[in-house]
Structure formats: structure tokens, C-alpha cells
Amino acid sequence: MTKNPKRQKAVILGGGLAGLTAGYTLAKAGWQVEVIEAQEQVGGLARTIEVNGFRFDTGPHRWFTKNESINKWMHKLLGKEIIQVPRLTRIYFDGKFFYYPIRLMNALLGIGPAKAVQAVIDYFLARVRSRIFARKLLTMEDGYISQFGKTLYETFFRRYSEKLWGIPCNKVSVDWVGQRTRGLNILTIIKDVFVKSKNVVSFVDEFSYPVSGIGRFPDKLAEEIKKAGGKIYTSTEALKINSLGKRIVSVEVKTGDKQIIIEGDHFISTIPISDLITRLSPKAENKILSLTKKLQYRDELQVALFVKKSHLTDDTWIYVHPKEIPFMRVMEMDNWSKNLSPSGTTAVVFEIACNYGDNWWRKSDQEALETVSKAYIREFGWLKKDEVVGGYVHRVKKEYPVYHLTYKEDLDRIKKYLKKFDNLQICGRNGTFRYNNMDHSVEMGLYAAWNLIEGRQKYDIESVNIEREYLEEKKIEKIEDEKLDES
Ligand SMILES: Cc1cc2nc3c(=O)[nH]c(=O)nc-3n(C[C@H](O)[C@H](O)[C@H](O)COP(=O)(O)OP(=O)(O)OC[C@H]3O[C@@H](n4cnc5c(N)ncnc54)[C@H](O)[C@@H]3O)c2cc1C
Incomplete structure (x- = not known):
């Protein structure tokens, strides 16, 4: 050069x-x-923030790219500091956990056979409709329904998306669906159960991480x-x-x-x-x-709890759908790298999507920490109150561009x-x-x-x-x- x-x-x-x-x-x-x-x-x-010896990221950041040159470039830059991390992602709603990417039996048992049949019928109806009418897809709702059918959209996408954006899915542009779930549809999901796909980013089950x-x-x-x-x-x-x-x-x-x-x-x-x-x-x-x-942009509150336990779950992150639970995603840092927390402890990071100046944004740190830890303890039971030894609240403006x-x-x-x-x-x-x-x-x-x-x-x-x-x-x-x- x-x-x-x-x-x-x-x-x-x-x-x-x-x-x-x-x-x-x-x-x-x-x-x-x-x-x-x-x-x-x-x-x-x-970013990674360090507080009292606990290191935690500002939201889950896995490195994965389909661009091999950029991948090599990043590996050359960071060399031996990069580790490979197995990914386990689950979705939580209606009191149940669903693996993501979908595991067939887990999904069928979770949503029940009647809903599963309905989901397949809906998917094919959506495909046929889009072939016959060739209607331009405008909204996120249109995009998800065309990609997955109405039942799967209602079950797996609507609630989470509305929690993330704070507005109904028919007020968000379809562009977001293209960027978020590129290459993903019911057929690729079923195919992935039998033959692992390397081309769909959502299916990647291992990623690089410093x-x-x-x-x-x-x-x-x-x-x-x-x-x-x-x-x-x-x-x-x-x-x-x-x-x-x-x-x-x-x-x-x-x-x-x-x-x-x-x-x-x-x-x-x-x-x-x-x-x-x-x-x-x-x-x-x-x-x-x-x-x-x-x-416009969507902002976020990130609440890290420092806990006197080295391991709570095997999840790298969990998507939490119910509206009544304030956070939309939880990540457990020891599942990313064992080097991030003092021995026998870990940090758990919760993301709460909000708008600058709203009720969540204005909550005091103490109130945010208490609300989040109470909800986590009550809902999942993986942690006891006296195992929480500290915490930190990080507010991020302009986290997501709103389409x-x-x-x-x-x-x-x-x-x-x-x-x-x-x-x-x-x-x-x-x-x-x-x-x-x-x-x-x-x-x-x-x-x-x-x-x-x-x-x-x-x-x-x-x-x-x-x-x-x-x-x-x-x-x-x-x-x-x-x-x-x-x-
Ligand atoms: C919660 C979350 C999870 C994510 N997970 C993943 C993931 O798993 N994998 C992945 O690949 N990507 C992930 N991303 C996306 C990734 O974080 C971004 O794509 C990337 O970090 C963006 O970098 P950037 O430089 O484009 O923008 P930014 O990181 O936004 O950098 C812009 C910089 O400009 C600074 N700035 C703003 N205004 C001014 C000003 N007036 N003067 C001076 N400086 C200013 C800001 O402080 C900021 O540092 C995630 C993002 C979020 C929010």
C-alpha cells in the first residue's frame, strides 16, 4: 500500500x-x-466495562462474519487473545424455554402438536399468498408473516420485537426483518435440524470472542x-x-x-x-x-448483577418475551470467558430497551438493580437474593436506529x-x-x-x-x- x-x-x-x-x-x-x-x-x-474486578460487555457481542477476509483480519489483529465460544441461546415465554436455533422435539413439545400443524399450514399459506398476489412487503409484520407464517410470527417474533422497539410491528419497516433474520425461514430451520447450515448467521453455534x-x-x-x-x-x-x-x-x-x-x-x-x-x-x-x-433511535438500560456463584446456566444469552418481565435479554458472562470475573463469581447482564427520558431511563441505579434482580430471582429461581454482591447500571443512548x-x-x-x-x-x-x-x-x-x-x-x-x-x-x-x- x-x-x-x-x-x-x-x-x-x-x-x-x-x-x-x-x-x-x-x-x-x-x-x-x-x-x-x-x-x-x-x-x-x-465495550467491556470493569467494576470491582467484574468485567462485562455492553450487551452480547459475538464475532461472526460470512466475510472470510474480514474474519482473517480480525484474527490477525487479536491473535491468541481470541477464543472460540460454544453458543447456547434460548427463548423464554409462557413459562417455557425454547432452543434457538430450533430443536424440533423441543419446539413441538413446547408449542404443542396442534399449534405446530397450524404453523406449517400458515407458512405454506403465506408462501402461496405471496406468490399469487406478489404484494410489496412494507412492515416488519408483513416480513415476518411472509417468512414464517402467522402462527410462528405470533409465537416467536411479535412479542420480542414489540418489547425491543416499544411500538407495534406494523409501524416498523420490513427492512429490519431482512437485516435481522437474513436467509432464515421455516424450511431452512427444518433443514438445519438435519444438515448444519453455514450460510445463515442465526444458526451459528460457535463464535469468536476476545x-x-x-x-x-x-x-x-x-x-x-x-x-x-x-x-x-x-x-x-x-x-x-x-x-x-x-x-x-x-x-x-x-x-x-x-x-x-x-x-x-x-x-x-x-x-x-x-x-x-x-x-x-x-x-x-x-x-x-x-x-x-x-x-429516531431506541435507547437502552443495561443492568449488570455481580453474583457469588460461578455458574447459573449454560446459556450465552436468553431472549425473554413476556411483557411483565422488564428485561428482554440476559447474558451470563462466565459462559463467554472464564477470565472475566473473580474466581467463584460471575456477572449477569440484563438489557432493557427504553427511550431516553422515559420511566426506565430515569430510574435510579438502586431502583433499576432491585427491580431487575427481583424479577430474575422470582421468574427463574437460579439465584438467591443474598448471592447478589453488587451491580452496575449503564445507560446507552442511540443503541438501535429505528426503521x-x-x-x-x-x-x-x-x-x-x-x-x-x-x-x-x-x-x-x-x-x-x-x-x-x-x-x-x-x-x-x-x-x-x-x-x-x-x-x-x-x-x-x-x-x-x-x-x-x-x-x-x-x-x-x-x-x-x-x-x-x-x-
Ligand atoms: C446490545 C447490542 C448487542 C450487539 N451484539 C452484536 C453481536 O453479537 N455481534 C455483532 O457483530 N454486533 C453486535 N452489535 C452491533 C455492534 O455493537 C455495532 O455494529 C458496532 O459496535 C458499531 O460500531 P460503530 O463504530 O459503527 O458505531 P458506535 O459503536 O456507535 O461508535 C460511534 C462512536 O461515536 C461516538 N460519538 C457519538 N457522538 C459523538 C460526538 N458528538 N463526538 C465524538 N464522539 C461521538 C460514540 O460515543 C461512539 O463511540 C450489538 C449491538 C448492541 C447495541
Whole structure:
């Protein structure tokens, strides 16, 4: 890879995986790199927090990608720090546990033979209907019913989705179904019972994971950026993004009590796209500002309980459907790595989807810890009150981009507007408002960096995390293999 002859400077907004991957790639290619991160720690949504010797992740983060080049890249970066973790996922509702991916006998006994027959009939009816009427699928409800039939949608998807989003499934766009359960349908589920599928992400029963927690991944990227001469500002918020004509010229940041201006030749933004727009100076057009207000996000409270027990269940995570139970997902850290908690103890992390400022968001830490531990003890009986030795509450703003029914048109117009800046690229999960997994954000970060290194917009960031034809995916992997070998 050619070194940057004039040592051009790239300023990267956001120190999550997308921003850090871009920074790492550029710094290694000889660029001046400055990463601006608002939080005290890098990693964004993929962090590991340590409190009193307990290490726990900000939600379950398994590494799995169908892109072999990106997989090799990650393994090369973290080397022996990566372990393989067997995955056990269960779904809990109506007082019963269901394995996921579905185990035929467990599912049949769980929902009962009558409902099972109904589910199969419904599925075929949905398939026939979609063939005959070829109706455009608009909502999440349409998508799930077409993929699984009404009975399975009602049984396995509706309640969880509504708990996650806080709105009915017919108010969420079908796009989310495509990104969440790509390649999954009743036939692939039944087939997987007999022949293990490697192509459906939901079926993967083993994944890679850094032995000291997912936060090691961004931390390692940050270390490498610094080693290559780059700079990372933490606890530093980008307040104003200054432009002159078609170029972004600088970012005004707040770091401690000081406000400073950071100039650059090129800018990569991974901060939420709506925050980027509202921080532009001069201001964005009024029409764009009002479209931006329509983009919404779902926030989350993460409650970690520290327990005097080394093991409660074998689950890596459990999806909890009933509305009356406040949390929607539970992860037990000792099932991810034994190195995360002091001996004889573990941390259990609960996720509660909420909206910034609502009742859950405003609960005191004490109240959140008590409510969650009471519900967990009462519902599952795996823990006694006196075995809880501590806890921690972490609040995350803008955890999930909400795909409202008209979000796509608004988003396309906002993205088109941002194209007017020649030296700005947007990437990452909230940066592009796309439901990315870690590998997608990494891939976007690589593309943004390669575009700068090669001096032209050759790699299409917007092509990441959308349906790709198999052949095209192979072609992309080949390009990535070559580039990643050079770096
Ligand atoms: C609960 C949960 C579970 C997940 N599980 C998985 C999983 O199992 N597998 C998987 O592959 N992926 C998973 N993901 C997705 C994964 O976390 C993301 O795709 C990835 O971490 C996104 O990285 P990013 O850099 O694109 O965005 P982010 O992590 O959001 O990074 C953006 C950064 O910008 C910073 N920022 C924002 N505003 C400003 C500002 N004004 N100034 C400076 N900095 C700012 C933020 O603090 C943040 O650090 C999960 C996500 C969640 C929320």
C-alpha cells in the first residue's frame, strides 16, 4: 500500500469499531490520524466495562462474519487473545424455554402438536399468498408473516420485537426483518435440524470472542493507532463541524473544560447521522434539519448483577418475551470467558430497551438493580437474593436506529445532502443509520480508509450490509483479501 506522501490528516469522528478501523488502516498507511471520541473509553456500542474486578460487555457481542477476509483480519489483529465460544441461546415465554436455533422435539413439545400443524399450514399459506398476489412487503409484520407464517410470527417474533422497539410491528419497516433474520425461514430451520447450515448467521453455534471481553477489540485498534503515531482524544465531544463551500475544514470539540478546534484534510464521521447534520456550521438547510428530526433511535438500560456463584446456566444469552418481565435479554458472562470475573463469581447482564427520558431511563441505579434482580430471582429461581454482591447500571443512548415506515426516503435525502462535501465520508452503524453488526462497521471503516489511501471513491460504503449476490460477495472478499494482505 502506498504511503501518504504529504502526510495528509484524517479526522475521525467517533471511536467505535468503524472509526477505529478506519483510523488504524490510515495510520498504518502513514496518514496523520486524529480520532475524536465523546466517551471516556473507546469502543462505542462494543465495550467491556470493569467494576470491582467484574468485567462485562455492553450487551452480547459475538464475532461472526460470512466475510472470510474480514474474519482473517480480525484474527490477525487479536491473535491468541481470541477464543472460540460454544453458543447456547434460548427463548423464554409462557413459562417455557425454547432452543434457538430450533430443536424440533423441543419446539413441538413446547408449542404443542396442534399449534405446530397450524404453523406449517400458515407458512405454506403465506408462501402461496405471496406468490399469487406478489404484494410489496412494507412492515416488519408483513416480513415476518411472509417468512414464517402467522402462527410462528405470533409465537416467536411479535412479542420480542414489540418489547425491543416499544411500538407495534406494523409501524416498523420490513427492512429490519431482512437485516435481522437474513436467509432464515421455516424450511431452512427444518433443514438445519438435519444438515448444519453455514450460510445463515442465526444458526451459528460457535463464535469468536476476545478472552478478556469484546472491548479488547477496539482497545487493540486504539493501541495500534497510537503506536503508528495517531492521536485519540477520549472524553472529547465534537460540537460543531465547520465547512467552507464544498469542504469540511475543522471540528470544534469540547475536551475537559476547554473548547479546541481540530483541522483536517479529510473527515470520516461515524457519529449518529442526525448529530452530524445538527452540528454542521453553517447550518444545514431547514428541510434537511426537519427530516433529521424524524430519524429516531431506541435507547437502552443495561443492568449488570455481580453474583457469588460461578455458574447459573449454560446459556450465552436468553431472549425473554413476556411483557411483565422488564428485561428482554440476559447474558451470563462466565459462559463467554472464564477470565472475566473473580474466581467463584460471575456477572449477569440484563438489557432493557427504553427511550431516553422515559420511566426506565430515569430510574435510579438502586431502583433499576432491585427491580431487575427481583424479577430474575422470582421468574427463574437460579439465584438467591443474598448471592447478589453488587451491580452496575449503564445507560446507552442511540443503541438501535429505528426503521420507521418512511425512514428510508428521509434518510436517502439526508445522505444525498451530505454528498455535497467532497472530503467527508460517513460510515458505521448510527453513522449510516443501518442495523450493522461489528463486521459491517469494520468493513465500512476499511472502505472509508481505502478510499482516502487510493485517492478516489472506489469502495462503496453504502453497499455494506445489504443483500449481496453470492458471486458478488466472493468478488468483494477477493478485493479485501488483497488489500488486507498489503496492510
Ligand atoms: C446490545 C447490542 C448487542 C450487539 N451484539 C452484536 C453481536 O453479537 N455481534 C455483532 O457483530 N454486533 C453486535 N452489535 C452491533 C455492534 O455493537 C455495532 O455494529 C458496532 O459496535 C458499531 O460500531 P460503530 O463504530 O459503527 O458505531 P458506535 O459503536 O456507535 O461508535 C460511534 C462512536 O461515536 C461516538 N460519538 C457519538 N457522538 C459523538 C460526538 N458528538 N463526538 C465524538 N464522539 C461521538 C460514540 O460515543 C461512539 O463511540 C450489538 C449491538 C448492541 C447495541
